[in-house]
Amino acid sequence: MLPEDKYFQSRDDAAIWQRYCGFLDLSVDEFMEIQEGLLMEQIDLVAGTPLARRIMGGRKPRSLQEFRNTVPLTTYDDYQTYLGDQGDDALQEKPYFWVHTSGRGGNFKWIPYTQAAFSVFARYVIGGLILGSASRQGEVNFRPGTRILFTMAPRPYASGSLFYYLSEYVTLRTIPSMKEVETLEFQDAIQRAFKLGLRSGVDVIAAISSVLVKMGERMAGQTEKMSPSLSMLHPVVLYRLLRGILRAKLQQRKMLPRDLWPAGAVMTGGADTAIYKNELARYWGQVPYEVYAATESLLIAVQNWNRKYMTFLPGSAFFEFVPQSEWLKSREDPSYQPGTVLLNELESGQVYEVIVSHFYGMPLMRYRIGDLVQVMSLDDPDTGVKLPQITFKSRADGLIDLAGMTKLDEKTVWQAIASTGIAIEDWSARKEYENNQPHLRLYVEPREKVEAAHLEHLVDEQLREIDVDYRDLGGLLGLQPVRVTLLSTGTFGRYFEAKRNNGAHLAHLKPPHMNANDNTINMLVGLSEVNG
Amino acid sequence: MDSTDSFVTPAYLAPPLAAFCLSLVLVAIVLVGSGRNRAHKLLALLILSTGLWALFIFLMRWSPDTSQALFWNKLAVSFSFFTPAFYYHFTRVYTGRHQSGFWLIIAYMLPAISFLLMPTGLIVQGMSVQYFGYSPVFGPTMYVLLVIVYAVLALGFRNLVLAYRSSTSYEERNRLVYLVLAISFPMIGGIFELFPSAYPATIFGNLMFGGATAIAILKYRLLDIQLILRRGTAYLLMSVMVALPYAGIIILSTQMLGTTRTIWVHLALLLVLAVALLPLWGRVRHMVDKAFYRDRYDYLKALEEFNQKAHDIRDFHDLATSLVRQIRPAVKAAVVYILLPGPDGDFRPIVSSRAGVGASKLAQTVHLEREAPPPVLAGDGLLVKWLRHSDVALDAGNLDIQPHLQSISARDRSELERTMARLLIPLKMKNKELAGILLLGEKLSGQPYSQEDQTLLHTVASRMAVELENARLYFLERTMRRELEEQDQRKTEFLHSVAHELKTPLTAVISSSELMGNDYDALGPDQKAALINNISTSAWKMNKRITELLDFARVQRGMLFLDVQRLDCVSLVQDVVSQLGILFTGKDQTLMVDMPDELPWLNGDRAKLEQVLTNLLENANKFSAHGGHIRFRASQLNDKVLMEVEDSAPPIAEEERLKIFDPYYRGEDADRRQRLPGLGLGLALVKEIVKLHGGEVWVTVRPGSGNIFMVSLPVPGTQVTRDIEDLDLVLRGYD
Incomplete structure (x- = not known):
């Protein structure tokens, strides 16, 4: 029997809820006690390793305060020599597995995970699956054997690794199987997942929000043109199709994905989740359940069962937070060591950069993960959670500063574009100068005919609605800083193909939404002109 | 059989009518007592379904002919299929066990199928008349449905058994025993229905089922099943004990003596037995009670003995020994430890009791181990922290369940796993401080500790904590006295040293x-110079000691102030090193200085910091052998300047490192025969001066290469130095 299955076999729902979701009942003091206990244990574990000795300057901190005073904040550059080639000589123990993500300039960041660490993350992921399929406190709908429709990146990306190794802890039926996902191209894996899901049924959908939105859009537009195929003759598939058609007809609307794949939970993450929340709910029948995950720490925070805000996981990593003012100083002067605060010192409404220190013999210490989160409140009266409630704000390097007055993040720009009502295939934004005046340049591939000037006006209007500082920028300085470059139809698709043909890895197939470099922008514009 | 008069008797009609009436009463009781409880509502539906079934059976039995009986029987059978559905649903809700909804759907489909198929005769084909009354003739589908009914009932049965096994509550387990027993009655009774000529026993099974289930839920506290069994056993034993001699004497008197069984013989026997009955009844009941309440009996005995001994025993260790000796057999634990905090704060066992290996003499083969064996729990670990906050016992099985305990250190976890610890009970003093931990290994039976076990352990633990508190106070008093004596001795030594x-x-x-005064003229110029130098050196030595004393007096009064100025760290070090160079050459020692060309400027009192470095370097010189190496390092580490003095003296013992910065403390020489010279104030002053600068000083040992004294001082601009600057301004303001 798998390690986590035994709890579902032998314990009642109350105990299961407490094991996997009980962290929501912790007080801030209890949370901090756990954090400090695990950190001190971690220091004991790794103090003798070459990597930790280097990071800690040869001195083993004896207290949390000493740790924060003597160990500097780090970035991946501090670990590159030791971890870049997946060597384990400098580590405390041989890793259970390695994961990687895209780094700057196409270099991968490799992160090792110990088995002890993963067993904790496995518990938290199951907690996320329970919370994601619950509508009230104590409700446990997740069971071993749950069918998970998986449309994320395969191993050694974090999401793929997470579900691959999770199946060694709890019985899961991923659709397609995690081994099959690794043999398929990403696009093919997505198609295969939905095809198989039609036959097997689905309990949970674990997917990237944009994939689900695209899928929903396509289905909503294509159901009436659905061409029959041999696979549809399978009795179960036929039954689901007929049921879906009947549901849609009864509600006098087009068929939506939720009619074919009615899932108990839709688990997703990323900046776009909040923007497409309503669309996702409409297409998939569930308000998406958001998690905050990163390659460097597989799961950092998860939403409560009311799907409002996220709560940090106490055993995930030791958390410190750089206040926005300190973060700005360090951005202007990279040599500046910003001060940090702890979870019990967070203030409502403030934005912080997240700093993590690993537990369980893993290597990162006071690591600048590069994400900004916003503390929405210090508790959640709706659910009774007494821990700070956060939302993901943006990547720290994903902000566009306009005239020092406003800092636009990916979520804000995305929301503004989405709210224009113009159908967009994809976009990329960065700061450019025109006559020494900074402006926000959007490279946009529209799906419908639109004039650049009109789109500029619409985006500007939406930004004024969404962002108070941006409104001031316009109001006080009389600036309209949005500029739009329209890209021809299929530009992003061609970019994707060109990258794939060049052997680029999955993480680099799409251009970044914010602050893309010159090469990327030139390539996009070039590909647009080829077609135009 | 044309006439129904032969079997339509009150005995035939009464059971289903009684079952129906009982069901109505029980439904009312359940509904009144249930509030909004979903499990109880399902229970009410369950009893109602059995009641309706009983009503239709009554109407069937009352029918004048088979055709009418068939009608009522079909209704009864259709309604009977609600019973397994409600029962299974109830066990799911009551035990909180989630299973696939498949079986629930199947269970609720049973009555639906039954109602649909009933007119076809596939379930009940007709009625026959047997010696006891009407008996249904089942169709082929009935047997298929019955298999499903039994499968559903078995699943409910399984839910209850699993809940029983995971429950630690005596009451809960007892209630579950009721429910398990209850479902057994109709399951057994139902088997009789399959044989048309067998007497229909389901009605009795259902009667018992409804009653037992409702009692289990609502009235358990008033009517303990153990009580029924206990009393029943006692009466049975008594009956046997009375009946056997009675029958024996009658048989003997009839066969051997040939006496006829007259009324007088019976009366005489009854008289004798009646006289013997009362003491016999008392003995039998005591025996049965002891057998049934073995656990509680042992608990009470253990408590009684402990209470007696706690009064008699003054020695804490003996008390602890006595405690574990009584606790272990009372709760039938494999091992019991009492853990107390050691000098390092970790909790270590001071006494333990283990069950012996011999299976037959487990209770007697107890041996005590005076040496402290593992487990050892980290005093600053999350586990002990949790026990500090908690007033309840910690079931080790819940370590993976409680979020606070999921993160306990791997060391503590492995200690608990290694010793197979199952229960940890905090021993709390009146002021809520954690005095110790009562740790129990697994039960010899392998079962979890029951609520009753835990209640006993809590009672003893709180009693134990009182004794521990007394012992602690006694220990404190003894320690304070010893410290005062030590202080007194140190002061005497200090005065002697001064x-x-x-x-x-x-x-x-x-x-x-x-x-010089006596023979001034007779002395040559060199001798005069040597004597003057001698006077001067000695006067400076005295001056130094007096300055130390005065400085320390200021420290003690909080009157040692800093003259803060911006300091070039490099020049400060260079000055001190050049002043002391002669000391090292005098002992052929090598002083190596490892320092970058530039170091951040500090805010501090130059004279005081010179005093710090001088003291550390002089100590290094004093305690390192002739020809030894002394290394001085200075570097910047983040927002601090770190200065290290590494000597080649013998390593300072760990316990000495803890005291070395204490005032008046003087180490012993290498042979530990006598105290080293000096007042024991130098390092204490170093510590105070560094502290005033917002820094830290500590000592570490580098194996094979002596000791390293380290001083860290904050670089200006950090919060600590701002605090010093503010403090300095305030002090200057007072000047």
């Missing part, structure tokens, strides 16, 4: 000045 430290140079001053 006298010695001042008298030695004073003697040199007196003897040199007397020599």
Whole structure:
């Protein structure tokens, strides 16, 4: 029997809820006690390793305060020599597995995970699956054997690794199987997942929000043109199709994905989740359940069962937070060591950069993960959670500063574009100068005919609605800083193909939404002109 | 059989009618007592379904002919299929066990299928008349449905058994026993229905089922099943004990003596038995009670003995020994430890009791181990922290369940796993401080500790904590007395040292000045210069000691102030090193200085910091052997300047490192025969001065290469230095 299955076999729902979701009942003091206990244990574990000795300057901190005073904040550059080639000589123990993500300039960041660490993350992921399929406190709908429709990146990306190794802890039926996902191209894996899901049924959908939105859009537009195929003759598939058609007809609307794949939970993450929340709910029948995950720490925070805000996981990593003012100083002067605060010192409404220190013999210490989160409140009266409630704000390097007055993040720009009502295939934004005046340049591939000037006006209007500082920028300085470059139809698709043909890895197939470099922008514009 | 008169008797009609009436009463009781409880509502539906079934059976039995009986029987059978559905649903809700909804759907489909198929005759084909009354003739589908009914009932049965096994509550387990027993009655009774000529026993099974289930839920506290069994066993034993001699005497008197069984013989026997009955009844009941309440009996005995001994025993260790000796057999634990905090804060066992290996004499083969064996729990670990906050016992099975305990250290976890610890009970003093931990290994039966076990352990633990508190107070008193004695001794030694430290140079001053006064003219210029130098050196030595004393007096009064200025760290070090160079050459020692060309400027008192470095370097010089190496390093580490003095002296013992910065503390020489010279104030002053600068000083040992004294001082601009600057401004303002 798998390690986590035994709890579902032998314990009642109350105990299961407490094991996997009980962290929501912790007080801030209890949370901090756990954090400090695990950190001190971690220091004991790794103090003798070459990597930790280097990071800690040869001195083993004896207290949390000493740790924060003597160990500097780090970035991946501090670990590159030791971890870049997946060597384990400098580590405390041989890793259970390695994961990687895209780094700057196409270099991968490799992160090792110990088995002890993963067993904790496995518990938290199951907690996320329970919370994601619950509508009230104590409700446990997740069971071993749950069918998970998986449309994320395969191993050694974090999401793929997470579900691959999770199946060694709890019985899961991923659709397609995690081994099959690794043999398929990403696009093919997505198609295969939905095809198989039609036959097997689905309990949970674990997917990237944009994939689900695209899928929903396509289905909503294509159901009436659905061409029959041999696979549809399978009795179960036929039954689901007929049921879906009947549901849609009864509600006098087009068929939506939720009619074919009615899932108990839709688990997703990323900046776009909040923007497409309503669309996702409409297409998939569930308000998406958001998690905050990163390659460097597989799961950092998860939403409560009311799907409002996220709560940090106490055993995930030791958390410190750089206040926005300190973060700005360090951005202007990279040599500046910003001060940090702890979870019990967070203030409502403030934005912080997240700093993590690993537990369980893993290597990162006071690591600048590069994400900004916003503390929405210090508790959640709706659910009774007494821990700070956060939302993901943006990547720290994903902000566009306009005239020092406003800092636009990916979520804000995305929301503004989405709210224009113009159908967009994809976009990329960065700061450019025109006559020494900074402006926000959007490279946009529209799906419908639109004039650049009109789109500029619409985006500007939406930004004024969404962002108070941006409104001031316009109001006080009389600036309209949005500029739009329209890209021809299929530009992003061609970019994707060109990258794939060049052997680029999955993480680099799409251009970044914010602050893309010159090469990327030139390539996009070039590909647009080829077609135009 | 044309007439129904032969079997339509009150005995035939009464059971289903009684079952129906009982069901109505029970439904009312359940509904009144249930509030909004979903499980109880399902229970009410369950009893109602059995009641309706009983009503239709009654109407069937009352029918004048088979055709009418068939109608009522079909209704009864259709309604009977609700019973397994409600029962299974109830066990799911009541035990909180989630299973696939498949079986629930199947269970609720049973009555639906039954109602649909009933008119076809596939379930009930007709009625026959048997010796006891009407008996249904089942169709082929009935047997298929019955298999499903039994499968559904078995699943409910399984839910209850699993809940029983995971429950630690005596009451809960007892209630579940009721429910398990209850479902057994109709399951057994139902088997009789399959044989048309067998007497229909389901009605009795259902009667017992409804009653037992409702009692289990609502009235358990008033009517303990153990009580029924206990009383029943006692009566049965008594009956046997009375009946056997009675029958024996009658048989004997009839066969051997040939006496006829007259009324007189019976009366005489009854009289004898009646006289013997009362004491016999008392003995039998006591015996049965003891057998049934073995656990509680042992608990009470253990408590009684502990209470007696706690009064008699003054020695804490004996008390602890006595405690574990009584606790272990009472709760039938494999091992019991009492853990107390050691000097390092970790909790270590001071006494333990283990069950012996011999299976037959487990309770007797107890041996005590005075040496403290593992487990050892980290005093600053999350586990002990949790126990500090908690007033309840910690079931080790819940370590993976409670979020606070999921993160306990791997060391503590492995200690608990290694010793197979199952229960940890905090021993709390009146002030809520954690005095110790009562740790129990697994039960010999392998079962979890029951609520009753835990209640006993809590009672004893709180009693134990009182004794521990007394012992702690006694220990505190003893420690304070010892400390006072030590302080007194240190002061005496200190006065002796002061006298010695001042008298030695004073003697040199007196003897040199007397020599000069008496024979001034006879002395040559070199001798005069040597004597003057002697007087001067000795006077400076005295001055140094007196300055130390005065400085320390200021520290103690909180009056040692800093003259803060911006300092070049490099020049500060260079000055001190050049002043002390002569010391090292005098002992052929090598002083290596490892320092970058530039270091951040500090805010501090130059003279005081010079005093710090001088003291550390002088110590290094003093305690390192001739020809030894002394290394001085200075570097910047983030927002601090770190200075290290590494000597080649013998490593300082760990316990000494803890005290070395204490005032008046003087180490012992290498042979540990006598105290080292000095007042024992130098390092205490170093610590105070560094502290005033917002820094830290500590000592570490580098194996094979002596000791390293480290001083860290904050670089200006950090919060600590701002605090110093503010403090300095305030002090200057007062000046």
